[in-house]
Amino acid sequence: MAGEALRALLEHVRYEVLPAAATEEKVLAHVPRDVVITVTASPVRGLEPTLELTGRLAAHGYRVVPHVPARLLRDDVHLKEVVARLREAGVDDVFVPAGDADxxxxxxxxxxxxxxxxxxxxxxxxxxxxxxxxESHPLIHDDLTVQSMWDKRAHATYIVSNLCFDARVLGEWIARVRRRGVTLPLYVGVAGPVQRAKLLAMATKIGVGESTRFLTRHPSWFLRFAAPTGHAPERLLERAEQALTAPSSGVAGLHLFTFNQIAETERWRRAWLERLGG
Structure with missing residues (x-):
């Protein structure tokens, strides 16, 4: 039964992609239409690349979820413009983080x-x-992040967790969120099968300022990828399987951070579905 539950999570995935020049082509070439695509937004480049890619992918028949960071919105007029543009593109799902713009x-x-x-x-x-x-936010205390979810629960329909590489930490966090009374469905954030060289190349391409900010706030991520054994998402899923598949956890699926290694991520997912009998 646990294997069936894990397979169900792999069948209900979201692929997070960066709005780069080749992203649309990669998605079309490798991702089936039943996979949800989420498009990030950059504090350096602003919302425009996100909105453009969202519209193009939605026109191809994908269910697309744009990131709309609060700190990238100029004012109420800008928010209304973004809403109108997304609705015109047929978007009915958005992800609203605070964002890193400072x-x-x-x-x-x-x-x-x-x-x-x-x-x-x-x-x-x-x-x-x-x-x-x-895992702890680089700027916000853990108690405040859980409280924030409580405050926002009435205005949202689901939670997406940030990256976590520790099965024990992940399981404890899920239990803590549920004890707090937050019952929203949860999509667990997992890094895809990222190769260190490609990840570092991606970090360079997104801009020096943004790369520096990313490294400063998430140094442990790069240490994980740089480890001699590399990063294998299946190890985390195996260790966290009980926490992820327990009915009380309310985990609806996986949110896979592709770092634009889209083909590699989809090959990995299909291989794992085969292994689990899907």
Whole structure:
């Protein structure tokens, strides 16, 4: 039964991609239409590349979830423009993190005010995702991140966890969130089968300033990828299987951080589904 539950999680995946020049081509070549694609937003490049790629992928028949970081929104007019553009593209699901832009582009410095405003605008999206942090946020205390999920629960429909490489930490965090009374479905963030050289090349391409910010805030991620044994997502899934598949966990699927290694991620997923009998 546990194997069946793990297979179900692998069948309900979201692929997080970066809005780079070749992303659309890679998605079309390697990702089936039943896989949800989420498109990140860069504090350096702004929302425009995210909105453009979201529209193109949605036109190809994908269910696309754009990231709409609060700190990239200039004002209420900008928020309304973004909503109108996404609705016109047929988007009915958005992910609303606070974002890393420092300073913020406008008045929104956190996700909650944007979530509240979306409600005031008539809840234009059927699904709205918020962030969870199994491993400590570089700038926010753990108690505050869990409290934040509690505060935002009435305005969201699901949670996406940030990267975690420790099965014990992940299991304890899921249990803690549920004890707090947060019952939203959870998509667990897992790094795909990333090769260190390609990851570092990607970090270089997204810009010196953004790469520096990324490294400063997530140094443990690169240490994991740089380890002699590398990173194998299946090891984490095997160790965390009980926590991920327990009915009380409320885990709806996996959110795979592809770092734009899209073909490699889909090959890995298909191989694992075969191994699990799917």
């Amino acid at each position: 300073p913020p582009a406008g008045a929104y410095d956190g996700a909650l005010p944007v979530l509240v405003r979306l409600g005031e605008l008539g809840a234009p999206f059927a699904r709205v995702g918020i962030t969870g942090y199994p």
